Amino acid sequence: MREIVDVSIPKALHNLHTTRSPGDAVELLFGTSPSRQRIADVLEGAGFETLKITSHGAGAHVESQVLPTLPDTVSSKMRMLLVGLNPSLHSVEAGYGFAGPGNRFWSAGTEAGLVSKDRDPLHALKHHQVGMSDLVKRASTKAAAISDVEYQAGVARLDRLCGWLSPGIVCVLGITGWRSALNDRNLRLGRQTTQLGGRTVYVLPNPSGLNAHTNHADLVKRFKELMKIADISAS
DNA sequence: ATGTAGCCTCGGTACAAGAC
DNA sequence: GTCTTGTACCGAGGCTACAT
Structure with a gap:
């Protein structure tokens, strides 16, 4: 499966994870350019394994795979x-x-x-x-x-x-x-x-x-x- | 600092009893 | 005879307290 997804918040990845099956390959496109560590952290929390990160214009292109786990439910407004x-x-x-x-x-x-x-x-x-x-x-x-x-x-x-x-x-x-x-x-x-x-x-x-x-x-x-x-x- | 016994609750399994 | 429901037993598990 090849898919380009513009990701800005973990919730989007959560939604993506729930519509995919473990083992599915997913390609993600970050519009801005967060650090590679941030990308890997966000993806791990959302239940994806980061396989490869490459620069893509001002952002980053990521090849990942869906893991058999639960995605985080997090946001920047958590009490x-x-x-x-x-x-x-x-x-x-x-x-x-x-x-x-x-x-x-x-x-x-x-x-x-x-x-x-x-x-x-x-x-x-x-x-x-x-x-x-x-x-x-x-x-x-x-x-x-x-x-x-x-x-x-x-x-x-x-x-x-x-x-x-x-x-x-x-x-x-x-x-x-x-x-x-x-x-x-x-x-x-x-x-x-x-x-x-x-x-x-x-x-x-x-x-x-x-x-x-x-x-x-x-x-x-x-x-x-x-x-x-x-x-x-x-x- | 490390190891371990035991507490207490749960889930899984086996079995018996009853209903159809 | 088959299926469903109820019960008892036992091992697993997170954790604390005690022993070494």
Whole structure:
């Protein structure tokens, strides 16, 4: 498949990803000339593998391939960026994050008022300014399948992403992956001293139903607290 | 600093019981 | 006999706390 797409925002890539299948080749045309690192970051976040970047007038021409993962839902107007560890195979199949049958994110998120529409990340971004991404874009059945190196590369990508899009706050859902990424097993839930792109980072428990150290009520409470913090940081 | 046991919940599977 | 539904069991998983 050969296709020329003028890309200016991640949302356009998100839409493109949802209409393509893993393995599809896609050619993209950036009208302006962002850095190659920025192009690679945006594409990785949107679920594409960058194969080749060449200059094209004032912009850039990119050959890429659709990966079997979830595209980020991000924008420059986020009051909060939620960061999962990595997409589950359930989520990739469903087309939205936290889709596992026992995952408590959407039920707790809607009850807390963090989002108002169940299982709709685009609605969350548009109406609540809540974006979603992942530390590692590679999908797997479990977080333990991701190596420390992958987590560390993911943190570097998110650091650049947050520096670019400036979300109000960043919330990582899963202390284990955050510890792996920073190579510090003494890190605790809550506000972190490490920032991403100059934005304050909070870590909450992973909402997967397999995490027995939190429950629905606890997640609702933590999401409500997080919303207060986001509102304060936005004011 | 590192390793590991155990907590607690979930999902998958096997099996039994009941309905048709 | 076949299909559906309910139940029990067990391993997997994220995480904490404790041991080394």
